[in-house]
Amino acid sequence: MKSSLLWKRVWRHKLFYLFMLPGIVWFFIFSYVPLYGLQVAFRDFTFVGGFTGSPWAGLKYFHQFFDYYQSSAIIRNTIIISLMKLLIGFPMPIILAILLNEVRHVKFKKTIQTLSYLPYFVSWIVVVTLLQRLLSMYGGPVNDLISSMGGEPVQFMNNTTWFYQLIIGSDIWKNIGWNSIIYMAAIAGIDQQLYEAAKIDGASRFRQIWHVTLPGIRNIAVILFILATGSLMSAGFEQLLLLSGPATANIGSVLDVHVITSGIQQGRLSYAAAVGLFQSGIALILIVTVNWIARKVSDVSLF
């Protein structure tokens, strides 16, 4: 009875569901169909056997990863970089959205918004090339400026001292605008009467942010935080591949890059799949745990 009601409702809103269809098909084809390939983590991949016909290997490749002398360092690096991105990078779009919300000059606000979105559409290879040019010790404008002020040139790239700053800074610069869109939308949805009531009560702009804006975007922030914890085992493949060099390998080698180098460059597909599966397994556990904590603490959760 209940299900026939559901289908009736679906049929009534079929146009909206039709709009969802391409998204659903996309997810099905690119996110669910490839799941069958996970079995290769438990097989000895051969060209002739492929994903389904290669001989079973059990947990051989998981053992290989944990026996690998740098596995703990790679996991540690991944978690450190992801945690830093989460803790420093996560509040940034919220701050930007709130600041933009306080801007009253519409044209200025729109310009800042557009400028902050732009880096999101620039590929990492371009961002890193730009950084290399800007920060080069030989003719880079940043070092030229430092030298002109009497300072010694600084080697920013391929230097452990500046590695985290570059990784986190470039990540924030690239994503802050795009990630702020959802908060802007959430802020736009806050009832304006709440602000007016706060004003009548004598609340300053800061108090209005504290007591109206932040509670208004709390739920969306919690949900995005839960989703972000799912990426804790993934520090960002392209960025780390391009920004990490031999000098920073001890703190810059991460799981994503290890998966690609062992899988594609060394041709160890089963091993790479095993490492990738381990990465995904931990991510799933993290999401479920954080979701559970969020539900207990704030009544906001994904599921």
Add this chain to the structure above:
Amino acid sequence: MAKLRLKAVCSLMGVMMLTGLLYGCGGGGSGSGDGGGDAADGKGTTLTILNNWNGSSGPDTDTTPVTQAIEEKTGIKIKIDYTKGSEVEKVNTIFTTQDLPDIYTGPAWGGELDGIIKAAKEGQLVDLTDKIDKYPNLAKAIAKENVPPALYEKAIGGIGGKKYMMYQNQPATGNDVNDWLYGFYVRKDIAAKVGVDPQSVKTKEDLYQFLKKIKDANLTENGMPVMPLGGFHEGWAVGIGNTLFYGTSYVDKGDGSLENVFFTKAYEDYTLYYRKLITEGLLDPEVFTQTDPIANEKIKQGRIAVLAAHYPAILDASKDYVKSHPGSNYVPVGPLERAGAEPNRPVDLSIQGNNVTVITKKCKDVDAALKLLDFLASDEGFLLVHYGVEGVHWEKVNGKPVAKKEWFDKFYEDTTGKVKRNEGITIGLENITGMDRINSVGGGDIWADQDRLAAMDNARKILRPNGISVISAYNPGDVITKSPDWETLKPSMDQMGDVWKQAIFAKSDDAALKVINDLRDQIKKTGYDAAMQYVNEQLKGKEVVKLAMPN
């Protein structure tokens, strides 16, 4: 009515998006079978060739005078794809995704060859055992006497008793050996400024002092500092100073048995020497992370005093700067001493540039592929591919090919090489022309200008005072790949290069040695001792490579 229209539009949009998505997933419907005429004699067949050499590139269109001439001779059209990026990655990708060309050609060493051997073992290549003898030019190039012994046993001679691979570019005669003249080269004007005769630099200490003098001179170019030592993309080939410390990758332990040089004191000394160069600002710290365009930019701006690479690359990269700054050409440093080699010993060269070619299981016409390859490996094919069309691009004078002035000038003026490629020359086909006969059959590099030839000759005189000797002994590096432990050992051994780079950037000498020792432990743990025991058993009584210079 409006609602109905909206519904219709929405439905149409949905269907269009879905169709587009599914079409995109299907790869647009093009398969590997397109373009083939499949005639029994190969006529009208279009064969795809993957030229798996990083950075190679082709003409603007598939049809060039040279490919047209090939089609006239064989009836076969060709379409060449090129690799931009890692060759190993490409090999692994094509077989994993089954996006296979008809003909594959690529390096005859390292992970690239390992990938091809794996493909042969797993039924991805055409077995040529019963076919190859019908094609004399191909058969000659894989004859045992024309292939380095360890490579013959490892791959060319057969995998599981079956022959899959064709072999190219091994010099046919001593006169055909291509010596790339790897070495350290200094800008003549800078050497003069710091008052050092480049030929007086002989030892590692001399080299260090020379670089230090350049550093201490605080030279600048357009307000930017000049770096004492630099190289090209990802550090190529600054590490060639290794020959100052050890002879080759596998050395005698002293008891007649071999071990990988990574486990020796000489390797530690080599690492710490380079660490000193980095720490003291003598080696460009960006060298291992830079791309070729950035490396070339530094050279074009005159910001690198000493370059380590092969000479043709240095001549190409410095051409513009030298043109605008006469007297600033790069000249050889040394010859530097070679660890373990008598001073009067000819330089031991391994032959690089060697090529392995295979026909994949998806080849639409195996006989046509063999016919094509056999023609390219003939003398006629060799001359056509290397020099262009006879009578158009070159002509024979006293029996030897000589470039026509019109084309020589056109190619000389075009620094990009595009004009030459559009004629069908240097488009990758030169990798599949059988044994290298550039001097014995051809007339050398007929497109090189006199200045370049003179510079190469001068460098050869300086760096090869005792001549050269082509290595024909067994290379333990080839033998170890046949050991039963290789599968588990290879991932650890593959990291030696990366770990060396990490070590030279370490905070201290101790930290550098720790980085090396950590990998040594891992290599040991993954079967090194058993693999080396295998190598030593296999090579007992055989002549083994003890000295090798990069080439």
